[in-house]
Amino acid sequence: MLTLVIGLSLYTLFIAKRVELGMPPEGRFVTIMGNRIHYIEQGSGEQTILLIHGLSGVAQHFGYSVMGQLARRYRVVAIDRPGSGYSVRPDRSSASLAVQADVVAGVIDALDLDRPMLVGHSLGGAVSLATALRHPDKVSRLALIAPLTHLPESPSEAFAALNIRLPWLRKLAGWTLATPLSVRRSDQVLDIVFGPEDVPDDFAVRGGGYLSVRPSHFIAASSDMHALEDILPAMQQRYGDLELPIGILYGCDDRILDPKEQGQAMADRVPGVELEMIEGGHMLPITQPDITTAFIERQMQRGGRPD
DSSP states (O other): OHHHHHHHHHHHHHHHHHHHHSOOOSSEEEEEETTTEEEEEEOSSSSSEEEOOOTTTGGGGGTTTHHHHHHSSSSEEOOOOTTTTTOOOOOOOOOEEEEEEHHHHHHHHTTTOOEEEEEETTHHHHHHHHHHHHHGGGEEEEEOOOOOOOOSOOGGGGGGOOOOOOOHHHHHHHHTTTHHHHHHHHHHHHHHHHHOOOOOTTHHHHGGGGGGSSHHHHHHHHHHHHHHHHHHHHHTTTTTGGOOEEEEEEEEEEESSSIIIIIHHHHSSSOEEEEEEEEEOOHHHHHHHHHHHHHHHHHHHOOOOOO
């Protein structure tokens, strides 16, 4: 058994180092609350946009022309959330949405973003909402794409491998089984994540897909998923306190999150939320970048929230 564990660990280390050599960081780093945050910045302008990716995602998810198009008019920053991509979360740091929101607020201050619009995809939507609730003075508006707004009854089948509650077991799995299983099941998982739309042929590199097979990424994603139940239900009770423009874009055929349970429920609960439903799945920033960009730009031009 020990020989097997050692063998799997060495294989995992080999794959992780190979990925990192082939896909080095594209941006720069800033340290917030002990978290070394990797960020990519493009464009300039008086208005700023901060892009926040979802569960098991990376900043490059916005690289399918969304960031480039927005950078023509705005200063745009995309971050790897703590523990994701090339951002490093300290071992003892919490994955709580509250902590992630505080890190986002720290990024806003450190980079002098001056009350940006937050664009959150999937779990990044929950992080954006948490930031607006905890730091309303640091955020001007929210544009949420297929956002997680309410705690689901059960996680998507695509994230079944992340369902490990014990931290020590999570680390053991991350350094032994997670990487070979991720490689073996990648087509099946991506079909759920992207479906019914196609997975781009270049997603592994251009979209940062390869980065997700590293053990640090698996451990962070599993921690993120299990930290939701500690704060998301309490957040749901405070959505009425939000006093900023909020827009939501959802694909009708999303296989990861239920548009009615997440998008429509938010629109029903908070006055002034603009909900747009389109044909498509969960990965809209990648599969439909032009529509996603147009949605973000519309939200950037909105006025204050109606009473």
